[in-house]
Amino acid sequence: MAKKPVGPVRRAFAPWENPQSVPFIEFRNVTKRFGDFVAVNNLSLKIYEREFFALLGGSGCGKTTMMRMLAGFETPTEGEIFLDGQSLAGVPPYRRPANMMFQSYALFPHMSVEANIAFGLKQDGMAKDKMAERVAEMLRLTKLEKFARRKPHQLSGGQRQRVALARSLAKRPKVLLLDEPLGALDRKLREETQFELMNLQEELKMTFLVVTHDQEEAMTMADRIAVMDAGEIIQVATPGEIYEMPNSRFVADFIGDINLIEARVVAKVEGGTLLRAVDGWGGFDIDTIQETSAAVGDTVWYAIRPEKMQIEVGQAGPPAVNTVGAEVWDIAYLGDVSIYHSRLGDAQTLRSTVANRTRLVERPIAWDDHVVLCWARDAGVILTA
């Protein structure tokens, strides 16, 4: 979620668009190998101050390795990492101005909540009264005042998560690293905590780097997302851009639901491209507002989100642009929306979603109904990779 515009001029928070801004964290051509396995492959990334940045990807994509290199638990095989202009090469984890919230929380089981939070401050040799003040502040911030003297095993999962957060925030690090911060929480608590984290980040004006496999989590919280796969960054962009303008089939498929239609470039015109779905897809015409680098005759993919397609009961008329007739194959009713899987010919299905705006529908779409699917010129994107 983008930050609220600040100041009298409504200006969005987007330092990455300004070529003048100096990155706060920079990965410069970083490679990490474990034996033969390349966990992170020649990767460069810039993260700006006060940004809420998410590394998103499946397990084994290298996102956790990136975070662990920044925290100092792994050393890059090649390349360098900079934090606030300083190279981190050779700096041990206990001297880095970054704190991490561990996926397992890693709370010290023999210490009370208070002692856990104070642990980092104690290492810095902070004065007793100042330390007590800071601990109290952290307890208040994470609503843990009542549990200050409890041991971690006397807390619920959500409370432990907050202790872990308080402990990693207590030292006011320049960067907070969050490793799957909400992974162990149930759905309801997760949603609440997402918003709490966003508010905290804005209040404390810190840079947050979160590692997650949960696209919803990344979309909700982050200013920008880096989608990773097999040690590479596939796309770095804002949640909106990632969703609406994915740069590849991988990103399109990873984030949300999408229909990927194989098509050929028929004509390239000013401010648009004409495509035709390949025969297996029913050979319908597609008109877009996007210009493509692909040449006429090349095979590309037309990606369109289910909610951007309209579905209506009826027989398909004469062939028209961005319109295709199909037969309803599967229906899933989720309450707020319904999902329809409609078959084109024998093999391919298109997925479309319809918001259930009214409680009662005169003639609901049923199985085996003939339907027409259509969409606007600007509804989908052309993908070449």
Next chain:
Amino acid sequence: METIGADKVKSRLGRLFVIGVPFLWLLVLFLAPFFIVFKISLSEIAVAIPPYAPTFDWSAGVSGFFETLSGFSLANYVWLTEDDLYWRSYLSSVVIAGTSTLLTLLVGYPIAYGMARSPKAWRPTLLMLVILPFWTSFLIRVYAWIGILKNEGLLNQLLLAMGVISEPLIILNTNSAVYIGIVYSYLPFLVLPLYASLEKMDESLLEAAQDLGCPPWKAFWTITFPLSLPGVVAGCFLVFIPAVGEFVIPDLLGGSETLMIGKTLWMEFFNNRDWPVSSAVAVVLLLILVVPIVLFQHYQHKAAEKAA
């Protein structure tokens, strides 16, 4: 009052049986011998078979039984307080056992720590190596130490050949040899529980400590050691309790001046043939050991409660 169903009765009987068998076992094999020893400790030495009096005369019936009871006295216990040999033996046993326990901890902690931090694939092998000595008789292993420690033994030959020393070290038949023997013999009892508690420790705790600004050496004392305390305590008790009553090691490796209660007891029993006094020595030893055993149980109980 609620009625108890047949199933409930059955399950109660089942439970009683499950608890009853080990209790019966303890009663027959521990409590009964203890009472025999206790009874002997209340009698007097006699030139007879068995070498004490009075003995139960079952032919005299009930009156004979009471007559025997009236013959019992605490004289042997009083004797234990009169001759300073006994309390010096007890004290020396506790000191030797305590010192050996500390030495075992110093040797055993790095071993257990190394095992717990070794690659996962090695751990079963290392564990096996710790247990391996048990496959040879304890007595033979202690005898083997005589061969290592004696004046012309392996250790002295090695040190002489290396030029570290110019004349043989006298280790055998001193308290040092007793310490070496106890540390060697009881090491596995300390390493195993300690390894168990170190191994289950989450390594991300150490990363978290480092992340919060704590250097690794300091993290050992603030995180690893406190979390391994249950293992340390369990291991120390498992070494200390049997070491107090140890007889074989001080007898074979120790010198004439090595004073341990196990040896004193043996001498009373076999050399003096004074069964009543040696029985009294054994009963008092048991009472002394009850203190650490109760402490140990209490600690284990608390640890179990904490874990739950």
